[in-house]
Amino acid sequence: MTNEIRVRFAPSPTGFVHIGSLRTALFNFLFARHHEGKNILRIEDTDQSRKVDGAVENLISSLERLGITFDEGPVTGGDKGPYYQSDRLEIYKKYCNDLLENGNAYYAFETQEELDEMRRLQQLEGKQTMYDRRGRDLSADEVNQKLASGIPYVIRLKVPLGEEVRFNDLVKGNIKIDTDIVDDQILLKSDGFPTYHLANVVDDHLMNITHIIRGEEWITSVPKHILIYRALGWDVPQMAHVPLILNPDKSKLSKRQGDVAVEDYLKKGYLKEALVNFIALLGWNPGEGEEKEFYSMEELIKAFTLERVQTSGAVFNIDKLNWMNNSYIKSYDIDALTEMSVPFFEGTGIDTNDRDKLKKILSAIRVYLNKLDEIPNHVGIFVNESVVLDDEKLRELLTADSSKIAFESLIKKIETIDSLTADNYKSAIGDVQTETGVKGKSLFKPVRIALSGSENGPELPAIAEILGKDKVLDLLKKWI
RNA sequence: GGUCCCAUCGACUAGGGGUUAGGUCGCCACUCUUUCACAGUGAAAACACGGGUUCGAAUCCCGUUGGGACCGCCA
Numbered sequence: 001m002t003n004e005i006r007v008r009f010a011p012s013p014t015g016f017v018h019i020g021s022l023r024t025a026l027f028n029f030l031f032a033r034h035h036e037g038k039n040i041l042r043i044e045d046t047d048q049s050r051k052v053d054g055a056v057e058n059l060i061s062s063l064e065r066l067g068i069t070f071d072e073g074p075v076t077g078g079d080k081g082p083y084y085q086s087d088r089l090e091i092y093k094k095y096c097n098d099l100l101e102n103g104n105a106y107y108a109f110e111t112q113e114e115l116d117e118m119r120r121l122q123q124l125e126g127k128q129t130m131y132d133r134r135g136r137d138l139s140a141d142e143v144n145q146k147l148a149s150g151i152p153y154v155i156r157l158k159v160p161l162g163e164e165v166r167f168n169d170l171v172k173g174n175i176k177i178d179t180d181i182v183d184d185q186i187l188l189k190s191d192g193f194p195t196y197h198l199a200n201v202v203d204d205h206l207m208n209i210t211h212i213i214r215g216e217e218w219i220t221s222v223p224k225h226i227l228i229y230r231a232l233g234w235d236v237p238q239m240a241h242v243p244l245i246l247n248p249d250k251s252k253l254s255k256r257q258g259d260v261a262v263e264d265y266l267k268k269g270y271l272k273e274a275l276v277n278f279i280a281l282l283g284w285n286p287g288e289g290e291e292k293e294f295y296s297m298e299e300l301i302k303a304f305t306l307e308r309v310q311t312s313g314a315v316f317n318i319d320k321l322n323w324m325n326n327s328y329i330k331s332y333d334i335d336a337l338t339e340m341s342v343p344f345f346e347g348t349g350i351d352t353n354d355r356d357k358l359k360k361i362l363s364a365i366r367v368y369l370n371k372l373d374e375i376p377n378h379v380g381i382f383v384n385e386s387v388v389l390d391d392e393k394l395r396e397l398l399t400a401d402s403s404k405i406a407f408e409s410l411i412k413k414i415e416t417i418d419s420l421t422a423d424n425y426k427s428a429i430g431d432v433q434t435e436t437g438v439k440g441k442s443l444f445k446p447v448r449i450a451l452s453g454s455e456n457g458p459e460l461p462a463i464a465e466i467l468g469k470d471k472v473l474d475l476l477k478k479w480i
Numbered sequence: 481g482g483u484c485c486c487a488u489c490g491a492c493u494a495g496g497g498g499u500u501a502g503g504u505c506g507c508c509a510c511u512c513u514u515u516c517a518c519a520g521u522g523a524a525a526a527c528a529c530g531g532g533u534u535c536g537a538a539u540c541c542c543g544u545u546g547g548g549a550c551c552g553c554c555a
Binding site: 011129196288317 | 481484485490492493495502503504513515516547549550551552553555
């Protein structure tokens with residue numbers, strides 16, 4: 001298959017999956033599946049100082065939980081591996097040497113301090129800060145001498161001057177950049193590791209990547225990459241730079257202004273389907289007057305095209321996510337929802353082994369939940385030993401004559417029932433109405449308050465069933 | 481500061497020469513409901529500005545303004 005589409009998601013293993021990364025991963029996955037191509041995971045761990053233990057496993061499991069899978073990668077394997085860049089060091093060195101030999105790269109020996117000073121001066125002059133290419137002037141003898149004396153070195157790209165690099169980005173369109181402002185990028189660091197730029201180009205080429213789909217923050221380094229491809233005599237893959245996900249103040253989505261890790265959202269009880277649906281619609285939409293808001297992964301795969309990716313950034317709007325998550329919670333299969341809600345019932349005083357009860361409670365309260373971690377806010381009425389009333393007005397209402405009459409009647413009715421259900425509670429309360437003449441607000445309000453301690457909440461019959469006969473009787477008897 | 485990118489309701493967006501500029505979230509009102517919520521109905525709410533091109537511009541071009549990203553031996 002020569003025309004097979006191959007894309008890659010290439011995160012650095014920093015420990016968690018950023019919402020922005022999630023969207024990049026999603027778009028890559030969607031694009032690959034839409035075209036029946038391959039989705040590849042590559043770990044960009046060339047920065048030794050940023051290694052985090054267990055990060056890769058965490059990353060893969062987070063993504064897989066959301067339904068984003070890979071056809072090749074560190075766990076899955078594949079014939080283009082290894083998929084850890086730290087296992088590919090020899091490969092990068094080889095191509096770096098090629099670049100050195102064909103005159104497209106050179107040695108440089110500046111210290112960190114020298115580079116800092118260079119930038120400081122440039123800043124003073126109001127120029128773009130970049131390496132001043134002074135290493136290009138070193139003679140072969142000078143270079144050999146420095147090398148021989150063991151001075152630390154890096155290898156830099158020799159950017160051809162006075163040219164214009166053009167490329168056609170699949171979402172941004174035509175972009176051109178003058179090579180004079182392209183930095184002589186470091187290719188190989190003094191620790192022998194490649195930089196992102198070199199490793200990226202080499203790997204994308206060797207792994208036969210056809211489309212590079214990544215965040216817009218990379219767009220300014222595309223010319224460097226193109227120059228490397230060119231210097232190595234390789235074809236440049238198609239590029240698609242997707243716009244950023246933004247904070248409410250329009251800056252790049254960052255930790256300071258809320259949660260940015262996918263794990264945080266999962267932990268709070270956002271459903272994976274809602275998260276995927278919401279993220280997909282951030283910066284992409286099917287267009288053509290389509291007004292649908294809810295998409296399954298399958299539907300997304302079918303509809304996804306790069307042409308429909310937005311050109312401008314999108315603010316991450318938590319209100320809309322909440323609304324969408326609530327919609328999913330309301331319509332989710334109740335048994336499945338019950339299972340995934342179990343952790344959120346821990347510590348509420350409700351026996352989580354009683355799945356039937358959990359299910360009933362969830363059915364009653366799911367309409368209130370924007371996310372599962374709000375469950376404890378709504379289950380208090382089901383575990384309270386007794387109802388405490390701070391409000392004197394409510395107390396008065398419960399001790400009113402009509403309330404007493406209604407309570408007495410209701411108690412009698414319920415005592416004849418074996419097992420209290422929503423249905424027989426309903427008929428019991430109906431009987432109370434006809435027998436006592438107490439009805440409407442003056443009936444329902446006191447009962448609600450007596451049972452739940454609150455003026456509002458889920459439907460009374462449901463509450464009664466969940467509370468059970470004994471508990472309902474107890475609560476009612478307090479007021480007669 | 482330099483380079484690049486971007487610009488429709490508060491937010492996500494549809495529309496891409498002729499539309500009452502449409503939908504969704506949020507906000508507000510009303511209806512339904514014993515309550516809250518849900519649901520339903522309705523309202524308020526946008527083409528950043530200035531020049532062109534054109535019979536006609538939100539739509540095409542240029543400029544201005546505004547916003548953002550990048551400018552590391554991080555990715």
